[in-house]
Amino acid sequence: MKMLLNSTLLLLLHFIVKSEAQYSTCKNTCSVEYEDDSKWGIENNDWCIIPDSCFESNTCWASSLGYDCCEGCDIITTDEYGEWGIENGEWCGILSSCSQSTASCWAGALGYPCCEGCDVVYTDNDGKWGYEDDWCGIKESCSATTTKKTTTTTSKKTTTTTTKAPTPTQKCRCQYEACGPGICCGAGMSCVEKDGYAQCEPDPNAELRPATDCEIGPHFGQWCQGCLVTDTQTDGSLWGWENKSPCEIKPYECNEFLNASWEDAEHHWPIGEAKGSTTRYWDCCKPSCAWPGKFEYKTNIKLCNADNSPLLDNNLISGCEGGPTYTCEEQTPWAVDEVTAYGFAAANIPGLTEADWCCTCYALTFTSFPIKGKQMIVQISNTGGDLGEGHFDIQIPGGGFGLFNGCSPRYPEIPEEDWGDRNGGVTSREGCYKLPKSMQEGCLFKFDWFRGADNPEITYVKVDCPKELLELSGCTRMDE
Structure with missing residues (x-):
């Protein structure tokens, strides 16, 4: 654990420059670097005499390496310095007195004592097990015995039939505590070894384990009581x-909850092969497709003023630019059934232009948690300069303003911060109730049918628009 000077060179200097009487006793090391009539160590780049106390059974040899010695004798690992255990989440040295026992108890690392006897009743990857009022490890000093797959043991008038070794019940380690063979890490963490030291570190791909060992999460955040993911x-x-x-x-x-899947459900709409992505927004602005000349239509998208009364002039300026025109409040998403929902979106379709996609409908099939296999049918009413190809920005009240904010001038009584983050929007059901009452049901859609999904991936395909969407938007194309 530290760099030593060349022992031979120092030894020559030791004889040339000083006699043994001129050397002091080692104070912080018991590590023997050379042995003649005495045992020699090195401190402060000079030789020192190892005291006899270093070889007494209760002397802590690990102190010279910056560690305490263990109170017990459970060996976790061995290196060139000696045998090591773990106590109170920290590495500690095994005292030499432990080696005087007939065998160390390997089962201690798994939370079990070692047996007094040598009767083997089960063998697994950890070792041989016995049963003496409870499971216990067979000491290595025991001679080999015949392993029984099933044994009935009677003790204290209690008869117990055992068929396998139990699952260890010891408390797993928490953030950045020592771990090792047989010493598990708490939920969301894995044992990571660095520079000869192993500790528990956050790992989203860690083995699943109940969050019962550590009071807080692996990143030191409080544990959630629910399962809605917002980030x-x-x-x-x-x-x-x-x-x-x-x-x-x-x-x-x-x-x-996170891995629930509706892939095997009875889908009412085609499942597309083109892959895409989603985000969410609600900016209250006049939809881009509502401007005259964007595409050839029979009837254009319905528009509303700040009071949600219909406007008949599609040339009026958007509320995001100081005008009176806004998205109508009815153009919010809703659940048709557990698997299907309807709504509206801005989009960018590869190989097409706004003239091609305005007021068309697409079936989005979600391919990532926690709504894998669900379908949402959206009518495209908007576009966005910040959208990549195959990108659908779903209109959800409280979904975030994005580039523009027409909601603050439309609802001046609602503080801007109550609409949530500019990208992402409100982060809880409670946040929905701070929005205008007419927006609350659409906002809750995110946390109910949408299960709090954060920008899930999709496949998509063009479909005929359902009449329910056409009635709300009022928009129909000449070519459909």
């Missing part, structure tokens, strides 16, 4: 929003 971090960790604060999603408890 996905760059490392893949999932976060929610509860009690006005971010919280970490429990991977084990929310596994079924």
Whole structure:
């Protein structure tokens, strides 16, 4: 653990420059670097005499390496310095007195004692097990015995039939605590070894484990009580929003929710092959497709003023540019059934222009959690300069303004911050109730049918528009 000077060179200097009487006793090391009539160590780049106390059974040899010695004798690993255990989440040295026992208890690392006897009743990858009022590990000093697959053991008038070794019940380690063979890490963490030291670190792909060992999440956030995901971090960790604060999603408890799938459900619409992405927004602005000359239509998109009364002049300026024209409040998403929903979106379709896609409808089939297999039929009423190809920006009240904010001039009584983040919008059901009452049901769609999905991936295909969407938008194309 530290760089030593060349032992031979130092030894020559030791004889040339000083006699043994001139050397001091080692104070911070018991590591023997050379041995003649005495045992020699090195401190501060000079030789020192190893004291006899270093070889007493209760002397902590690990202190010279910056570690305490263990109170127990459970060996986790061995290196060139000696035998190591883990206690209170930290590495510690095994005292030499432990080696005086007939055998160390390997089962201690798994949370079990070792047996007094040597009767083997089960063998697994960890070792041989016995049963003495509870499972116990067979000491290595025991001679080999015949392993029984099933044994009935009677003790204290209690008869127990055992068929396999139990699952360890010891508490797993938490953030950045020591781990190792047989020492597990808590939910959302894996044991990572660096520079000869292993510790628990956040890992979104860690083995699923109930969030019962650590009071807080792997990134030191509070655990969420629910499973609605409102944010996905760059490392893949999932976060929610509860009690006005971010919280970490429990991977084990929310596994079924997050990985629910409707792929085998009875779908009412075709499933497309083209792959795309989604986001969400609600800016209250006049839809781009509503401007005259955008495409050939029989009837154009319905427009409304700030009071949601219909406007008949599609040449009026958008509310996002100081005009009186806004998206009508009825053009919000809703659930048709558990698998299907209808709504509106801005979009960018590869190989097409606004003249081709305005007021057409597409079936979006979601391919990522937590709405995998659900379908949403959207009519395209808008476009966006910030949209990539195959990108559908779904209109959901409280979904975030994006580039433009027409909601603040339309609803001046609602503070701008109540609409949520500019990109992403409100982060909880509670946030929906801060919006205008006419917007609340559409906002709750995100947390109910949409299950809090954060920009899920899709496949998509063009379909005939359902009459329900046509009635709300009022928009019909000449070529359909």
